[in-house]
Amino acid sequence: MPEDFIRIEKEIQKFWQERGIFKTNPNPRKKYYVLVMFPYPSGDLHIGHSRNYTIGDTVMRFKKMRGYDVLHPFGWDAFGLPAENAAIIHGIHPEIWTKENIEISKKHLMDLGIGYDWDSEVTSCEPEYYRWNQYFFIKFYERGLAYRKESYVNWCPNCQTVLANEQVKDGHCWRSTCNAIVEKRKLTQWYFRITDYAQRLLDGLKELKDWPESVKIMQENWIGRSEGVEVYFTLEDGTKVPIFTTRPDTLYGVTFMALAPDAPLAETIAQGTSQEKLVRDYINEALKKSEVDRTGIETEKTGVFTGRYAINPINNERIPVYIADFVLASYGTGMIMAVPGHDQRDFEFAQKYNIPIKVVINPPGEKLDPKTMSCAYVDEGVMVNSGPFDGLNNLEGIKRITKYLEEKGLGKRTVNYRLKDWLISRQRYWGTPIPMIHCEHCGIVPVPEKDLPVLLPKTVKDYQPKGKSVLAGVPEFINTTCPKCGGKAQRDPDTMDTFVDSSWYFLRYTDPKNDKMPFDPKKANQWMPIDEYIGGIEHATGHLIYFRFFTKVLYDMGMLNVDEPCKVLHTHGMVKLNGITMSSSKRHGIWLGDFLKEHGADVCKLAVLFSAPPEKEIDWTNEMVIGVSRFLSRIRALYEQHKPIFDIIPNIQEHITNKPDERRLYIRLNQTIKKVIDDSERIQYNTAIAALMEFLNDLTGFENKQSQLFQHALGVMLRLLAPFAPHIAEHLWLKHSGKKHSIFEETLPEPDPNALSFETITIPIQIQGKLRSKIDVAIDTPEEEIKQLALNDEKVKKYTEGKTIKKIIYVPKRLINIVIS
């Protein structure tokens, strides 16, 4: 790109700003909400970031040119650990560090010419924003959706804070720069009761027709619904120990039970038995292990007998109870019935500890012997050793035993989910303070709404958490009075998970300045749902579940008319460099500042859009830049040499001559309009740009450049190009059209439906399915005539001579296939 163009891009950006091209219409007639996931302000942006924004920008410009009133806002997910780490390492206040980064990133976005409505910019670390996190927290609390409980939680020893389940990847901290092995700690923490919405989150997926199948499946697995029965076992002393099973048909095969070492009952169950000390030691050992050690693939199951027995309610058998590390406290009831004959895990455990194996299901036509079994039998079969249920197919057995248990009051049908409640407390500084007060007399009391926001104190000396919250060490923050009794009380020292911020920011964009409410429902409902949401796939089971959850709660609160936030989701692939994902924190990437200085914004946009379809990842090479640079140079040269007609000529088809090349160009023009529009609607920008390149080749090769048709085509082409190369299109538009308004205030022309195919088409002729010849025919040639033409074709004759023609298959306008014997 010639150097002067970098300067021109700046002028164009200024023109857009001054003209307010991207301002949101507060009263949209035909609304379109396009949103990119708001980023963490990491300072210098790289090409990987630009992909996200470029796709959003192209959607916005395209939709705008198709007559929509578009909302295309931007903001910053500004709370979080990197700011705090910078404070710890460099002694800069997190707020200053964050704001400096925002300025840098924002400049890059401006230089890229992304068309945001900056009036609706939202920054989550501002009290004007986070006070509403606190507002929602209290609303959730009032509805029973925010609660505190003590349990074993994921603890990152490096970040010195707890993590939500969604933030633990393979037993390691999710943050790419941390990656520490996550430990278990027993703590009292705040949770959002997302499990109350498990079923609705699952059901809602069915409505999301335009979400990628992969994301929906990931969420479905994450929610993990499974249907079964809760069966009421009891210990010999009468203690109730219900268990969950999906296989009630194996109830007669239970030979032991197992309790999770971190389940509450595990602490007391062995008291007074000879096993007491062994059990205590085992639990201590088991809890010391990290999740990785405990659940790794190769890990052998361990356990210890508790000295206690339970009674199997279906046959009153006496069943030994173990504590075993393969049982999870957090799923079901934290205790299981174990059937070694028909569950592989139970089988392995039973073998190791010499527990009997009992067969209650035989494979069809076979008889299993527990002594010779090498693994559990888990498939369908015939029930045996199961009292009145013998001889049944086990699938039928599931139904019959379930019914029996319910009738006798020995159990009930239950559904279990793998989804856990969302742990939102963090022991860090740079986040939203939890608006709760702990009073000796009144217990936990929410901060009254009129006292919000609870401001994050700025006078912190030491940001390094030491196993407890940073804010606990700030007396002027922590000490307060109880809103109920007026006595001395303390604030909650924790801050919220930053995923709370991103769970509703898309609503704030619809009403960003409101200081009475988080948003006016009228305004939100005007724009919701999001019509096109663009972001990385890495949020599939985190943010993309959380924001659905929030939307459903707000729907229940009467604040929204929709209970799904977003109709269409497009997840794009990462951008890599030398096979490694570009990353700000790892300082690995092609930096936007450098790139823009060298190539300009349009080249950046086109290169990112053209090199691969959006969902695929890109391994960046400089070759990707060369092709699109040439394309833009050729465009520029064409428009410098030949003057377009800038106004769309309504009946251009009446003005063109019957010369074949004019007919051809006219049809190519309409094919291009159709292809660019269709592909853009599907966000297949790589092929849309390819179509523009093809048409440029057509234009360059066209003889009569003085003709009205040619000049008209140039005018149309410029509009089609505008969403992809906005600066150059705008520049050529303003410079040569003499118009004062932006090309983005123009609309895209529709293709002429009568000019989408050529009058003469080439029909390939196959013989036995192999291509042998081609004939050119008029498009309306009758089938019989085409068949005759094919049979008379010289090359065809060579193959058909002396053979019998069995049949001729003609696919209209596509091909002809002759079958001979």
Next chain:
RNA sequence: GCCGGGAUGGCGGAACAUGGUAGACGCAAGGGACUUAAAAUCCCUCGGUCGUUUUCGACUGUGCCGGUUCGAUUCCGGCUCCCGGCACCA
């Protein structure tokens, strides 16, 4: 282990929701034009093998094996490899 997705020229990728000329568009490569020269630009060639060797023709070719079909990159069955997600969920 379970659940997804994928595999097409030297490379990025088209075509495959509806089976119908595989390789659009671009990069790289080779040749040519312009130029004192270079850059830039423009034109031509470009899956492989073989044959005539000019225009052309034959065979083969979309990870592998098989099937359905007049016809399969596209559908079905069975594999191999890659990339994601989940991971003792009872």
